Amino acid sequence: MINAVRRILPKVSTTTPSNSTLQGAPLGHQAIDTVLKDKLNDLMRMEEKISNLDAHDALYLLTRCLTIPRLTHFLRCAPSFDNPTLDEYDAHLRSTLKKALNLSLEDQQWDQATLPVRLGGIGVRKATHVALPAFLSSCLASSALVEKIVPERLRDVVGAQDPRFTEAAIRWDTLTDSSSRPTPPKEHKQSHWDKPIMEKIANTMLSNASGKGKALLLAVKAPHSGDFLLAVPNSSLGTRLDPQAIRIGVTLRLAAPILTEHRCICGRGTADQFGLHGLVCHTAEGKYARHEEVNDIITRSLATARCPAQREPQVQRSDRSQKRPDGATMLPWKDGKQIAWDYKCAATLADTYLPYSVVEGGGAASHRETQKIRKYEDLPSCYNFIPIGSETLGAWGKCALKFLIELGEKLIIETKDHRATSFLF
Numbered sequence: 001m002i003n004a005v006r007r008i009l010p011k012v013s014t015t016t017p018s019n020s021t022l023q024g025a026p027l028g029h030q031a032i033d034t035v036l037k038d039k040l041n042d043l044m045r046m047e048e049k050i051s052n053l054d055a056h057d058a059l060y061l062l063t064r065c066l067t068i069p070r071l072t073h074f075l076r077c078a079p080s081f082d083n084p085t086l087d088e089y090d091a092h093l094r095s096t097l098k099k100a101l102n103l104s105l106e107d108q109q110w111d112q113a114t115l116p117v118r119l120g121g122i123g124v125r126k127a128t129h130v131a132l133p134a135f136l137s138s139c140l141a142s143s144a145l146v147e148k149i150v151p152e153r154l155r156d157v158v159g160a161q162d163p164r165f166t167e168a169a170i171r172w173d174t175l176t177d178s179s180s181r182p183t184p185p186k187e188h189k190q191s192h193w194d195k196p197i198m199e200k201i202a203n204t205m206l207s208n209a210s211g212k213g214k215a216l217l218l219a220v221k222a223p224h225s226g227d228f229l230l231a232v233p234n235s236s237l238g239t240r241l242d243p244q245a246i247r248i249g250v251t252l253r254l255a256a257p258i259l260t261e262h263r264c265i266c267g268r269g270t271a272d273q274f275g276l277h278g279l280v281c282h283t284a285e286g287k288y289a290r291h292e293e294v295n296d297i298i299t300r301s302l303a304t305a306r307c308p309a310q311r312e313p314q315v316q317r318s319d320r321s322q323k324r325p326d327g328a329t330m331l332p333w334k335d336g337k338q339i340a341w342d343y344k345c346a347a348t349l350a351d352t353y354l355p356y357s358v359v360e361g362g363g364a365a366s367h368r369e370t371q372k373i374r375k376y377e378d379l380p381s382c383y384n385f386i387p388i389g390s391e392t393l394g395a396w397g398k399c400a401l402k403f404l405i406e407l408g409e410k411l412i413i414e415t416k417d418h419r420a421t422s423f424l425f
């Protein structure tokens with residue numbers, strides 16, 4: 001047969017079933033392994049070189065283009081969710097992340113790291129987690145077109161009738177708490193199949209945790225607490241963190257060991273291996289500078305939102321301390337009133353705040369905000385006082401969230417950039 005074809009088309013190339021691909025997608029089951037092995041080899045090549053990159057750049061590239069984004073097309077085109085090579089791919093992904101950030105990752109921290117940022121992870125997704133939602137959504141989204149293309153006798157084995165689809169959907173049911181599968185038009189979107197699986201994993205982690213572990217998980221999944229991981233590293237915009245800073249930020253988020261336990265020079269306690277003492281130690285440098293930085297960002301953002309503000313304004317107070325708020329607007333912000341704000345950062349896992357942190361994400365920050373409101377209740381009536389509370393693990397207090405989202409919306413109008421709120425956080 002091949003010889004007959006060759007006589008008519010002498011330049012035609014032949015291929016085996018295991019090498020048959022069309023635009024990167026395997027044609028038939030035999031080609032799945034070949035394509036996946038190629039993807040794995042690409043990752044292994046990168047694993048060797050990743051430590052040459054700047055840590056922040058490396059993390060950004062890992063989550064945004066070098067790993068799962070390069071695999072997604074394949075995962076959507078082929079039923080690969082039960083392929084054992086995906087486990088191998090995940091093992092190399094873990095090792096690549098460890099090399100990129102120079103940190104050690106136990107199983108629990110690795111599992112947390114692979115959650116989406118909004119659920120408390122760092123957004124390095126496991127191939128084994130993405131494969132099922134990718135295949136299910138793609139199968140349903142393309143079924144109408146496939147039915148038009150294939151001959152009538154094959155129409156009852158495509159889309160939702162495909163035996164591999166049924167197999168994948170049954171597997172999905174076991175991985176979620178969801179009583180029902182996504183329905184049209186949501187069933188065509190990968191995120192609607194992905195979200196229930198990830199939420200179940202995050203909820204299981206949270207229900208197995210207690211004390212500081214629980215407070216940490218609540219804080220890192222609180223709204224906007226992981227926005228620093230979404231920023232594009234750019235030195236001229238001031239959004240590139242130095243290797244040590246990104247390493248500390250990630251290890252604090254994952255409760256991974258970062259240093260050897262030792263007696264702190266402050267003499268008040270032991271510096272634990274997770275670096276938490278450094279967040280409360282009175283000898284730790286930079287606390288004042290960071291406080292100033294937050295107030296500067298708020299002042300500059302208010303100016304961009306056409307409501308200029310001044311730092312530490314003179315305001316008439318009956319209070320004995322005569323303490324000034326961190327800043328106040330010079331024009332009315334809302335309802336004809338100016339705003340005065342005061343910023344405070346609370347250590348999420350400090351013993352004083354732990355009772356608030358284990359109740360809800362941002363609980364410690366909200367508690368500090370309540371204290372601030374009491375402290376500034378005698379401000380002149382032309383001011384609305386806004387306490388801005390944040391936490392060392394990234395969570396924000398309720399008043400801070402409401403105000404910064406409001407400010408972000410004004411920044412979106414002024415800058416025409418829909419990501420302005422996220423940039424602000």
Ligand SMILES: [Zn+2]
Binds near residue numbers: 267
């Ligand atoms: Zn100390």
